[in-house]
Amino acid sequence: MKTEQRALTGWGRTAPTVGTLVRATADELSSDAGLSATVGARGAIARGLGRSYGDSAQNGGGVVVKLVPGADPIRVDHDAGLAHVDGGVSLDVLLREIVPQGWFVPVTPGTRFVTVGGSVASDIHGKNHHADGSFGAHCTRLGMLMADGSHRSITPGSDPDLWWATIGGMGLTGLITDVTFRMIPIESRHCVVDTERVPNLDALLEKMETSDHLYRYSVAWIDLVATGKHLGRSVLSMGNHASLDDLRELRPKAVDNPLDFDPTTFPDVPNGVPNVLNRLAVRAFNELWYRKTPKQHHGTESLTGFFHPLDMVGQWTRLYGSGGFLQYQFVVPFDAVDTMRTIVARIAAEGHASFLAVLKRFGAQSGGFLSFPTPGWTLALDLPAGVAGxxxxxxxxDELVLGAGGRHYLAKDAFATPEVVRRGYPQLAEWKKIRNAADPTGVWVSDQARRLELV
Ligand SMILES: Cc1cc2nc3c(=O)[nH]c(=O)nc-3n(C[C@H](O)[C@H](O)[C@H](O)COP(=O)(O)OP(=O)(O)OC[C@H]3O[C@@H](n4cnc5c(N)ncnc54)[C@H](O)[C@@H]3O)c2cc1C
Incomplete structure (x- = not known):
């Protein structure tokens, strides 16, 4: 076990707090000299790769646990299509192992640099939520380190309450030591993608409603700076995994080594750069991005290019300068599409520099009490922190979202209030009862849990 005092933030780099960072394997944590000997009055929280945007994986004055994978961290059962993976393994490491064997993760966020434990704790969603649901929907077993130091192995059938309190439970029910989940079989490391420029929001909403069911993956990048007749103009990309037949037709050179997977990354953005993502730069970037996209394109893209383009630039979060940035993500039900229109118009009218806004349709809920995705429209946008207004x-x-029956994503949150979460998550009180039964002395706690009165 290694410990050090560290100032930690989320990916948005706001609100740092200092805690004791403990790096340890699951076995070390459950030993006599492990977690119970280390945790004090301020409790402990798990941390994966710190890709949540706010303060959910930090614990000022307390312990923050970074799980070190064990000796055999990734086991693939080809017959059952299942992966057994340690909670501290990143999707980056996992994909490098399973893609060459013909498998893909059931759900990936917009970055490979998240852990499997963090994926369960946030019940992450991807471009395939409308088709496949969230990460938790594909899990069949969880290994957990409980507040009293005991290990448990749970399934949705054995412990339904603890299971659904942990899927999306932000690490507050226990530490997820290992996860068994179903994978997607693939024939290649490419996707067949249809990309289209869409001139405004109404055209986009209609296009997504009528076409999403034809594709496993679908997402729209939306220009939240454009106004007037261009309001909500977007680049919509929809795709499926490419079969060998697809490659023969569209990318014959890739047929020989279809499952080679070695994503390249460029050097990290250095620390200390000023905020370059200001209003002018974002406006110019959005314009260029929209114009450079062909009106319609059908072709292949690598898994990296399609799912994780931002990963090519290490530590891009530093482009926002030392002030950091917020990500704001919410979902509103399908019948509240007018609220989505109002919100897009409101953001555009305000003229804040919003780079990389993403709109998508969610499908069925996973069942997690605090799981974010519910059927409806979701919008995620980045905004530099601290700008006036x-x-x-x-x-x-917030009021528009909650008034329409929507909610906000805890993994992206750095701004919400206890009231906003209570109104958005009607099962919060039920979740608290289960969480308190699993952790009666309140060991698992984060800065976010205190801020939002989750525990
Ligand atoms: C560029 C980018 C794109 C993203 N795109 C998406 C997206 O498309 N969809 C989406 O859903 N999310 C997205 N995210 C958010 C990200 O997927 C989640 O925040 C995810 O939880 C981060 O995983 P992590 O391992 O870094 O966890 P952390 O950020 O370190 O922790 C997140 C939460 O998980 C808990 N946790 C971590 N590990 C464990 C464990 N072993 N046991 C118990 N609890 C644990 C922490 O306590 C914390 O509450 C994106 C983030 C970035 C930076």
């Missing part, structure tokens, strides 16, 4: 705008958007 931001708090007022987000408070106004």
């Amino acid at each position: 931001l708090g007022r705008l987000l408070t106004e958007l």
Whole structure:
């Protein structure tokens, strides 16, 4: 076990707090000299790769546990199509191992640099939520380290309450030591992708409604700076995994080594760069991105290019400068599409520099009490922290979202209030009862849990 005092933030680099960072394997943590000997009054929280945007994986004055994978961290059962993976393994490491064997993860977020434990704790969603649901929907077993130091192996059948309190439970029911989940069989490391420029929001909403069911993956990048007749103009990309037949037709050179997977990354953005993602730069970037996209294109893209383009630039979060940034993600039910229109118009009218806004349709819920995705439209946008008027705008958007029966994503949150979460998550009180039964002395706690009165 290694310990050090460290200032930690989420990916948005706001609100740092200092805690005791403990790096240990699951066995070390459950030993006599492990977690119970280390945790004090401020408790402990698990941390994966810190890709949640706010303060969910930090614990000021307390312990933050970074799980070190064990001796055999990835086991693949080819017959059953299952992966057994240690909670501290990243999707990057996992994909490098399973893609060459003809498998893909059931759900991936927009970055490979998240852990399997963090994927369960946030019940992450990907471009395939409308078709496949969230990560938790594909899990069949969890190994957990409980507050009293005991190990448990749970399934949805053996412990339904603890299971659904842990899927999306933000690490507050226990530490996820290992996960068994179903994988997707693939024939190649490419996707067949249809990309299309869509001139405005109404055209986009209609296009997604009528076409999403034809594709496993679908997402729209939306220009939240454009106004007037261009309001909501977007680049919509929809795709499926490419079969060998697809490659023969569209990319014959890739047929020889279809499952080679070695994503390249460029050097990290250095620390200390000023905020370059200001209003002017974002406006120019959005314009260029929209214009450079062909009106319609049918072709192949690598898994990396399609799912994780941002990973090519290491530590891109530093482009926002030392002030950091917020990500704001919410979902509203399908019948509240007018609220989505109002929100897009409101953000565009305000003129904040929003780079990389993403719109998508969610399908069925996983069943996690605090799991974010529910059927409806979801919008995620980045905004530089600390700009004048931001708090007022987000408070106004909160009211619109909640008034329409929507909610906010805890893994992206750095701004919500206890009231906003209570209203957005009607099962919160039920979740708290299960969580308190699993952890009666309140060992598992994070800065976010304190801020939002989750525990
Ligand atoms: C560029 C980018 C794109 C993203 N795109 C998406 C997206 O498309 N969809 C989406 O859903 N999310 C997305 N995210 C958010 C990200 O997927 C989640 O925040 C994810 O939880 C981060 O995983 P992590 O391992 O870094 O966990 P951390 O950020 O370190 O922790 C997140 C939460 O998980 C808990 N946790 C971590 N490990 C464990 C464990 N072993 N046991 C118990 N609890 C644990 C922590 O306590 C914390 O509450 C994106 C993030 C970035 C930076």
